[in-house]
Amino acid sequence: MADKQNPETGGQATVTLTIDGLTVTVPRGYTVLEAARSIGINIPTFCWHPKLKPVGACRICYVEIEKFPKLQVSCATVAMDGMVVHTNTDQVKNGRRAVLEFILLNHPLDCPTCDKGGECDLQNLTFAHGLDDSRFAFQKYRFVDDDMTTTFDDKRIGPEIILNRNRCILCYKCVRANKEAFGEYDLGAYERGNITEINAAPGRQVANPFSGNLVEICPVGALTNTDWRYKIRVWLTKTTPSICNFSSSGTNILFYKEDHKNKIYRVTSRRNDDIDDGWLADITRYSYQVITSDERLIKPLIKKEGKQVPATWEEALEVIKKRLNEIKDKKGGVCIGGLASPSLDNASLYSFAKFLRRTFNSNKLDYRQDYRMLPKDTANNYSILASQPFKIAGIDDSDVIVTFATDLLREHQNEYLRVRKAFNFKKARIFVANPYAVKTADVAELEMVYKVGTDEIFINAVCLAALEENLVACPDRADLKKKIKPSSLKDAAEQCGVAPETIKIMARALAEGKKVTFIAGELLTRCRDREIIASALCNLNRLFGLNRKGQIAVLARYANSMGAVKLGISPEPVPALKKELEKIWSGLPDTEAYNTDTMLVHMKKEEINGFIIMGANPVMLYPDREFVKESLEKLDFLVVCDLYETETTALADVVLPLAGWAEYAGDYINLEGCRQHAEQALKPRFEAYPGYEILEMIADKFEKKLFSSTEERESEIDRLLKVDTTLPWPDGFVEVKTAEIEIEKDYPLALFLCDDPHHCGHLTEKANSLVNFCGEAYIEMAEEQARAYNLNEGDSVRLESPIGKIIVPLKISEHLDNQVVLVPRNFTSHPVTSLLMRKRRIDWVRISKVAE
């Protein structure tokens, strides 16, 4: 735009206008509506949304601007210098009233049955502006389908969405959000004029991972949720601010709850522009049902003669005390280890670490339940990369964004939306590099699908492209060639199966970009050779100076992964943290530190005898299910705390019911290191207790109180969180080793374990709404592949690896195009981890059709 001038180039960056007699100065490009809202003048809107482009469809935001002959829609009028705006004159009121009258022309008067009643913009505005009677006596237009089974005009258009087209006022907010913000096209506007209707695309359902937002932004009751439908009136509920427990961004949410019934009814967003922009993924929106489900663990269970029987808390704690003391006396406290879920709050995680380290003098604890072959300590390039600062809002103003080894839609939906936003609003150049094709590529300038197992070679190729094209001015760039293999771009590109030209384009973009965001994800974190790939990324960072002109990070996956790192739940905390811990506890145990992997190995050797698992489910999530099972079975004593009975609790000697995250107040640290507080929404259901209270109770049994008071605990956590855990980048370029990649002869396909876009971890399958979206595991593969095996959508497929096999239905992917299959790991019915080998980098599998 011509008038959008930069202050540095001489033009004015702000405009000054008068609204209702008040003078306001706003940045150039603001609309009159935004200017008015910035000084607290409320202008009603239907179709305007702060995160979408204006359309001016509803025209309720009329204002009078002097020297304009007619009323103007403030949401689409750009504020200009010297404008005099009136928002409350008779002309404006009459205009709005007329608009309302037109909107109400065909709007049914079914507020009593409408779920939006009580929080409906149209209802409120009609009450404020409208007449109490209609001048139109004719029949209202009614949308009726031939196949409508109900006498009512409601129509289900998705697993969780119900549409009533009669109520729709055609603000197009849902269609626009779906298109602009989420990049989904399963909802659209059809027909024209009076009979325009919003509807699902023919033959499709609105089932995208952000579909819940469409309901939330609907200004009337045209789109309603099934989870909230006909349950309770909004004015009977109270809201509690909280944080999502199933996304690492820590999206801000509001629980709508009813105190007498101790029940949550729904979740809506609590817009926080630094984190979530007001959009929630469906996991966030519906995962509260994990807590409200009735399948929860009700009482503690104690194993008696091979069977788990319900017991009281006192009995359970006595057993824990007796058995752990036996192990401690016989073999020493170091034979006791623990695994905590990275979704627990700070207090629980910290109590967990303190309990194990102080009571048993053991360094055998971890929070990583699904990453194979973990590094032993933090002196490695991967930990450096993972500790780098990252700002979610920083994605917005980046001009070059690279996503590497991550499927954002499945792992980091919030960041996925940010990347789309940067593309839509700032025209950012987006590059996607992944071993398989992903949805993020919709907005990408270039999508590079490299061969499986060549992650580090691809990064090396980018570095080599920069060297060969002479794009960077890094002083010691000559060193790099000696440290990496192969040494020419041509070879590297050939090895990773990407055309050298495309790599050159990406290298040029990285070099020229003013602000670059480089996101790496789960495929790097979960990979056995993460250290090698991380070394390559360190070189890339140094060569392009990415951390100086932007951000480069491996994103944490779980709600409090970052908190676990910052509070030292890992076996070997960061040195700075270790020093602080030593000060707080006056001494740290100097026993050997084991991570999850080594702990499992030593369990199998019967060198670890007692184990405490809190909220984690390694049997379901850790690679090689049989190995984990065998290891845990070798234990003398296993305590598991969880919300539900899981595969892991089945092996436990004592099972304790754990409270869900809405049932206690807690702090969580999101992937950018921001500490956020989630308030308590419910009283703990059944006999569940929050993690920190359980640990407190166990510690009391050992007569070694963890904390003298809550304040002490909080102050210790505060002290730890003040420690800067960012690790320094390595000096100079680092050597990138060559990884050995095993190839199985008869197993041609590479299996990648993923999360379904509607699930995360092992708990979400208890949420009914999420199960409605996706209720069972599937194998996702390219259409071409399926044809080669003579398979059709929905066929049962036998999936075999050298160590196991499962049978799953086939789902043909819109994106995949190479020899890769994806299987979600969130379903108990399909134990996918039984296919994985613990020490492999690539999991090779083969498939065959199951005969009917």
Next chain:
Amino acid sequence: MKDILKAIGRAVFKTPLGFLVTLKYIFKKPVTLDYPRKKKPMAPRYRGKHYLERYDDGTERCVCCGLCAAACPADAIYMEPEENENGERRAKIYEINLLRCIFCGFCEEACPEEAIFLGQEYEFSNYDRNSFIYTKDEMLVPHPRKDNPFKRIIRRVRRVYGVEDTK
């Protein structure tokens, strides 16, 4: 002595005179009713026990919108909505606590569906407090088609006389 005779004379001759007032009422129409055999007709807008109306085809008028509960100053109404077999909204639970109710009639006024009315019945007596929480079934008027006329009459008689259903 004279005084005593005077007093006796007054008692003998004047007392029946006083009873004349009473006697006069024997021939007048009584103001009391032979309750409970006979009942006083209530004013048409009397606000007694609530009843829930039906449409002519028998479907309940109440859609459980919650406005009556919101309007209720005594917080006597509790309800939970549900979907019926046609996907329409109706009340799963609709309870009025008549011990709390102050019979103000706000619920009747608030109702957008003309479903709830305060009826003519004014006799509330029960053996325990819980029985005063009237449920939807107790308040709904009988289904016009599903009930046979005989049962309907019995039900109405029961309603009028406040006889408990023997379950």
